[in-house]
Amino acid sequence: MKVVVIGNGMVGYKFCEKLIAKKLPDLELIVFGEEQYPAYDRVHLSDFFNGKGVDDLTLAPASWYAENNIKLHLCDPVLYIRNSIKLLQTYKGYVMHYDILVMATGSAAFVPNIDGIDKRGVFLYRTIEDLHLIQSYAKKVKRGAVIGGGLLGLEAAKALLDLGIKNPDVIEFAPRLMPRQLDESGSKILSNTLTNIGLNIHTNKNTAKISGKENVTGMQFTDGTSLSTDMIVISAGIKPRGELAVECGLETGINGGIVVNNFMQTSDENIYAIGECALYNEMTYGLIAPGYEMADVTVNEICRIHAKSNIRTKEFTGFDMSTKLKLVGTDVASFGDPFAQGDTVRNIVLKDTSKGIYKRINVTADGKHLLGGVLIGDTTQYNILLQTCKNKLILPPHPEDLILPARDVKKEEGAGIVALPDDALICSCESVDKAAICSAVINQGCETIDDIKKCTKAGTGCGGCLPMVKDLMVYTMKQQGKYVRNVLCEHFNYSRQELFDLVKLHDLRTYNQVLDNLGKGDGCEICKPAISSILASLWNEMVLVKGNDTSQDSNDRFLANIQKGGTYSVVPRIPGGEITPEKLIVIGQVAQKYGLYTKITGGQRIDLFGAHVSDLPSIWSELIAAGFESGHAYGKALRTVKSCVGSTWCRFGLQDSVSFAIQIEERYRGLRAPHKFKSAVSGCIRECAEAQSKDFGIIATEKGWNLYVCGNGGSKPQHAHLLATDIDSDTCIKYIDRFLMFYIRTADTLTRTATWLNKMEGGINYLRNVVVNDSLGMAEQWEQEMQALVNAYQCEWKVAIETPEIRKRFNHFINAPEEKDPTVKFDALREQKKAANWK
Amino acid sequence: MLKEPKIFEQNAHWILACKAEDVVENGGVCVKYGEHQIAIFYFTRRNEWYATQNECPHKKQMALSRGMIGTKNDEPKVACPFHKKTFSLATGKCLSGDECSINTYPIKEENGNVYICVDSLPLT
Ligand code: SRM
Ligand SMILES: Cc1cc2nc3c(=O)[nH]c(=O)nc-3n(C[C@H](O)[C@H](O)[C@H](O)COP(=O)(O)OP(=O)(O)OC[C@H]3O[C@@H](n4cnc5c(N)ncnc54)[C@H](O)[C@@H]3O)c2cc1C
Ligand code: SF4
Numbered sequence A: 001m002k003v004v005v006i007g008n009g010m011v012g013y014k015f016c017e018k019l020i021a022k023k024l025p026d027l028e029l030i031v032f033g034e035e036q037y038p039a040y041d042r043v044h045l046s047d048f049f050n051g052k053g054v055d056d057l058t059l060a061p062a063s064w065y066a067e068n069n070i071k072l073h074l075c076d077p078v079l080y081i082r083n084s085i086k087l088l089q090t091y092k093g094y095v096m097h098y099d100i101l102v103m104a105t106g107s108a109a110f111v112p113n114i115d116g117i118d119k120r121g122v123f124l125y126r127t128i129e130d131l132h133l134i135q136s137y138a139k140k141v142k143r144g145a146v147i148g149g150g151l152l153g154l155e156a157a158k159a160l161l162d163l164g165i166k167n168p169d170v171i172e173f174a175p176r177l178m179p180r181q182l183d184e185s186g187s188k189i190l191s192n193t194l195t196n197i198g199l200n201i202h203t204n205k206n207t208a209k210i211s212g213k214e215n216v217t218g219m220q221f222t223d224g225t226s227l228s229t230d231m232i233v234i235s236a237g238i239k240p241r242g243e244l245a246v247e248c249g250l251e252t253g254i255n256g257g258i259v260v261n262n263f264m265q266t267s268d269e270n271i272y273a274i275g276e277c278a279l280y281n282e283m284t285y286g287l288i289a290p291g292y293e294m295a296d297v298t299v300n301e302i303c304r305i306h307a308k309s310n311i312r313t314k315e316f317t318g319f320d321m322s323t324k325l326k327l328v329g330t331d332v333a334s335f336g337d338p339f340a341q342g343d344t345v346r347n348i349v350l351k352d353t354s355k356g357i358y359k360r361i362n363v364t365a366d367g368k369h370l371l372g373g374v375l376i377g378d379t380t381q382y383n384i385l386l387q388t389c390k391n392k393l394i395l396p397p398h399p400e401d402l403i404l405p406a407r408d409v410k411k412e413e414g415a416g417i418v419a420l421p422d423d424a425l426i427c428s429c430e431s432v433d434k435a436a437i438c439s440a441v442i443n444q445g446c447e448t449i450d451d452i453k454k455c456t457k458a459g460t461g462c463g464g465c466l467p468m469v470k471d472l473m474v475y476t477m478k479q480q481g482k483y484v485r486n487v488l489c490e491h492f493n494y495s496r497q498e499l500f501d502l503v504k505l506h507d508l509r510t511y512n513q514v515l516d517n518l519g520k521g522d523g524c525e526i527c528k529p530a531i532s533s534i535l536a537s538l539w540n541e542m543v544l545v546k547g548n549d550t551s552q553d554s555n556d557r558f559l560a561n562i563q564k565g566g567t568y569s570v571v572p573r574i575p576g577g578e579i580t581p582e583k584l585i586v587i588g589q590v591a592q593k594y595g596l597y598t599k600i601t602g603g604q605r606i607d608l609f610g611a612h613v614s615d616l617p618s619i620w621s622e623l624i625a626a627g628f629e630s631g632h633a634y635g636k637a638l639r640t641v642k643s644c645v646g647s648t649w650c651r652f653g654l655q656d657s658v659s660f661a662i663q664i665e666e667r668y669r670g671l672r673a674p675h676k677f678k679s680a681v682s683g684c685i686r687e688c689a690e691a692q693s694k695d696f697g698i699i700a701t702e703k704g705w706n707l708y709v710c711g712n713g714g715s716k717p718q719h720a721h722l723l724a725t726d727i728d729s730d731t732c733i734k735y736i737d738r739f740l741m742f743y744i745r746t747a748d749t750l751t752r753t754a755t756w757l758n759k760m761e762g763g764i765n766y767l768r769n770v771v772v773n774d775s776l777g778m779a780e781q782w783e784q785e786m787q788a789l790v791n792a793y794q795c796e797w798k799v800a801i802e803t804p805e806i807r808k809r810f811n812h813f814i815n816a817p818e819e820k821d822p823t824v825k826f827d828a829l830r831e832q833k834k835a836a837n838w839k
Numbered sequence B: 001m002l003k004e005p006k007i008f009e010q011n012a013h014w015i016l017a018c019k020a021e022d023v024v025e026n027g028g029v030c031v032k033y034g035e036h037q038i039a040i041f042y043f044t045r046r047n048e049w050y051a052t053q054n055e056c057p058h059k060k061q062m063a064l065s066r067g068m069i070g071t072k073n074d075e076p077k078v079a080c081p082f083h084k085k086t087f088s089l090a091t092g093k094c095l096s097g098d099e100c101s102i103n104t105y106p107i108k109e110e111n112g113n114v115y116i117c118v119d120s121l122p123l124t
């Protein structure tokens, strides 16, 4: 049987994937695609501007098609179909017969008929090629506008921001943004948020003319106003690509969509249409989940025809259009009927204009069922609301609780999972229901998210359902009596804290000893760095001795961070950010000599990038000779203690913050912990050193210091908590000693202090009791242990360059130590260099 | 066909890659063979030798020899230092669920010398 697919987009690809999984004998599968790339992830197209390349977006490489016996013809659009004789012809001249034809031609951007639309500087937003064009044009211009304030338009506007266009204009014809998904209040809140981050929103605007000679210079609107701009991206909706169908006489709708029945058959029973080109029940589905469902139905049809059967097992019956998306700077979701109102409906609304939060749920008048709603600014409850709505679950007595801030409905959420029926769709991209996930845990023994992904494909599309998948997995494991134990990995049946105590108790000194005594098997990339960190925290021995070198994380093994292309970065310690002119000169000279890119880091020191592994020892020899030492930028260890200039110069300074920062940095340098940790000292409450965002931060007062702990920058920033006030320097150090030892002993691997505190029962009050009031009676021991670690400090790089066996490990080729890796490539950038892009 | 002079001493199909003592215990090193880069691992705990391509197929980085080795359900593997994708040292299959794999080569250790069989790699 010969199946030909027209279109190699997301749905066309999914169709192939699902069809070959059926392993039908004598199946010949041929795909014609118009674009030059094999199908890629259009949903995440905008990631292209965040550094993702074509490879990252590709759904499967060309080799995948070959391996699965699929003949893929790219750059070869189909031109005609002669359905009466089941033939088609392509641009490159193939004339081909088919038994079944599947049209997955998607849609094109809808281009409004505006005077001047063909000028240079007008772009669409649909394909990788569009993005290439936008990217190169945006480099040359300053201003940009987007026509269309819907889902795609806002995404395009964000892309313009990312490309460095300041304050792009968004032109919407309707009176509000995202008119199809949001109600008026919701749109207003969204407009505010978007305005704050730099978009110019214009609603109620109808473009009359695009002005400019050859290149766009502006736009004029029907209300007589105008706007100047250098480029325009059109995102005013989609138009299904039914032109082939029209030409060969298949039934199509007014928008060009190809009319299909419940089995995705067009008016010719041998031709199917799926994805955005299909028109089902007068509706075009512009989302990926319904497209995948259509692919599934068609695969079932082909199996049926292959088996010469009349029994149909699957049909398409329409699809929920609920969506959740991450817009520029905020989250937006709409589900069920977002606009429901009237006598039979109760609308519950929560609105916080200053935080940009708007939530509306529409409930039946009797308060029993959820009809739909809108969420803006906080969409954490989306999954559970969607499920409640779709499965017509009975609402709790106070439905308003459903949209109160997440922490108050924690219990409800757990209960929500339990109440879901087995066929509740959890992952709509891959249509995986609750039963499938539970069964993966119960019958296939999945115990990690990765297992579940492999087994069921849930969470491999947009990823939005992952939190719920995880909750379901943990819940099911608990139901199964599986104690969800926090163990390190398959080689150790202990948590990090248990291992820490055991290693200390048994006085173990190497990774192999620990594995032999406490673990099983031969280790892996999870337990090796975790144990190495414990050993370092306990004994503070040079990490590359005693055969511990290969159990270090790769960065620790080479005492430098590996970077794109395989070169390393060099970060000498610059305590408190203070440096002499002489030392600055040395850094400059070293960078010049070894051709390194130099940059001032966010941690008040200098990073030198682009060092070949074999140059590292010589670079460090020169730095050490000039009085530098390792900055441990590669280790889970103390990074920097930032300082502000403080009382030595600053007119507001209350204490000498620089001297104290240096003292602190030199005390804890090289100390390894479950994760990296950072500190800062500010000379007064103006807080120029940002101490309250650090793992421990110190702010000068009239009388001494205030000590803050457990702050974090990173992806989930968190302010530090005040631990003690007006303490003197010695007390401050004593408290930090205790705090750090407590953290090192009890935190999980790769847990920063903020997360550690978040999980601690009793929170900051408990921590204060332990550290300040010594409620565990450990204070003295911890202070002694810390002193021992401080005394054992050595500069790792000094040891490394002075020990020949260690030094000889720093080469690329074991059999040609003097040669550098010839594949390392750099590009020029602003008088320096940068790593060449990923290939 | 004319080939470049070998940088290795040739012994039938096996070439001498390096001395066993040069290879780090429970870890890897990289061997240059003409234009090719081959990662050699000495899994000391299991007394096993492995040879694979040095390039990680994920982002085409010459890095596998610097990766951490270990096991998954007793299958020996290496984790790329860049994004921790893992590959079976025995079969070259990607173990972290991606559609890519690496080449592996026969390897043996005799009298303190390590030999690899690189018949599949033409010297250009
Ligand atoms: C160089 C630097 C950026 C810069 O050019 O300024 C930098 C560069 C890196 N950061 Fe950072 N971070 C740098 C300051 C910061 C800061 C700001 C600060 O320290 O004041 C933060 C937020 C503050 C915080 O950590 O709470 C920061 C939060 C992170 C995180 C997120 C941590 C978290 O808790 O979520 C990571 C990822 C990680 O560690 O797992 C990270 C990881 C990295 C890594 C190690 C990623 C990697 O593996 O390649 C980068 C290494 C560069 C290199 O090769 O040297 N970097 N990074 C800064 C070095 C400061 C220094 O002198 O040591
Ligand atoms: C920027 C952007 C963001 C999006 N975000 C989301 C989102 O968050 N969530 C969501 O669910 N959906 C999103 N979508 C929509 C989603 O991408 C589409 O629903 C999906 O790609 C449709 O798949 P398809 O295969 O039907 O069409 P397409 O992916 O468009 O593929 C059709 C392919 O057929 C080719 N073709 C057309 N005619 C011919 C011919 N005659 N011969 C050969 N080949 C032909 C086309 O060139 C194209 O490659 C987004 C879309 C865009 C553009
Ligand atoms: S924190 Fe205080 S001392 Fe430091 S620079 Fe700012 S004002 Fe000056």
Ligand code: FES
Pocket: B056, B057, B058, B059, B060, B061, B080, B081, B082, B083, B084, B085
């Ligand atoms: S380059 Fe090896 S895992 Fe990404």
